[in-house]
Amino acid sequence: MNRREASKAETRRLVLEAARELFSQKGMQECTIRDIAGKAGVSPASVLVHYKSKTALLEEALVGDIRDALSGLIASIPAGAGLLDRLMHLSKGMLRFYDRDRDIYRALVRLTIFEPVTETPGMTKQSEEYVRFLSEMVEKDKASGVIRQNVDPMFAAASIFFFYLGALTMLFRMPEMSVETVADMLSSMTAQYLEGITQGRP
Amino acid sequence: MNRREASKAETRRLVLEAARELFSQKGMQECTIRDIAGKAGVSPASVLVHYKSKTALLEEALVGDIRDALSGLIASIPAGAGLLDRLMHLSKGMLRFYDRDRDIYRALVRLTIFEPVTETPGMTKQSEEYVRFLSEMVEKDKASGVIRQNVDPMFAAASIFFFYLGALTMLFRMPEMSVETVADMLSSMTAQYLEGITQGRP
DNA sequence: TCATCATGCTAAACTTGTTTACTGAATAAA
């Protein structure tokens, strides 16, 4: 690595470090690029040399913890448990993770969820990994006979993910609602999904 | 009404009218408060006297059409059709409505969906009305024996709504995706939900 | 009618994300 490249990487690291601290300390709104630049000892414009926008910086600052949370949950899935329990281990776990700092994660999701995929690589990758894992779970349970053979795993995974997204939306929209209330609701809805709601099937 | 109150109402009307035209003409991002103020013949600050923020103005400018779209769809539900067809009449209809101007509605949803309920009365009311209507539909189909008796109508309505929200998110996130593709996916997922995916129920 | 009050509206300022034009040092080329 060049001297130039090294110095560049170091500056980038300083900015990210300052951003991590200040974002979690003061939230997205109250933390300005000038604050971050000041703490990192660089100019405000320099922040945007390394990160395309404040949103991109926020994403970069938070996505590591999200990835760790998800892979930690995946690694700790109770092996022998039923399908619903395994799904709720993941979904409730992620809800509880976001609940630890609702404001900052609400800001992140709000700023990224409706952006084109190319603009938000970090969050997109997380969502895709989540859905892919769900899809694999469904596939295995299909193979073992728990799930019916005519079920498309991708659609099932997307459905479960949409329930999770809906619950997350409720969590962010209703500050007075406890995460456990939302989690229980999600659990009931997912259970109902797994059961099916219409009568008279073959 | 006072002379003062009348003049105030008139100004408010002018601002809203200008906002409607400019928002749909140039989109949210490219249309500034100063533009709207100019077109309405008032000062920029005056816009914010009547509407708390640019977001609030956008909401006010669009929510009428959304309400009309939803009630039009509700009024035109095919009476004798099956549950899935009636649901898709609504959900697909709303997706097609938002598709007519994805950019402006993406901006609206993005700015309102994660805000506290009290900040976005218009959009909140629309969502609530939608879910309430879905809930009534489920209740009726439960009474007529189409839906199983152990199904909670509110949870079912919320599930169907979350599918719809997920589809809307995909529509906004993926500009290259056609509304009919998203609608078909939503249809498949909702159908699967109505069927249930697990085996071996009583 | 006159004095007081309330308020719709505004100009100007403020804030903050972002862009632009530039500089000086590091690197590459000769």
Place this chain on the structure above:
DNA sequence: TTTATTCAGTAAACAAGTTTAGCATGATGA
């Protein structure tokens, strides 16, 4: 080594949402 080039970093400007302090006009009451 000397020259040319690249480019990390910056100061200053810019853009646009929002806030503030004040004004002028209409409402209110004596």
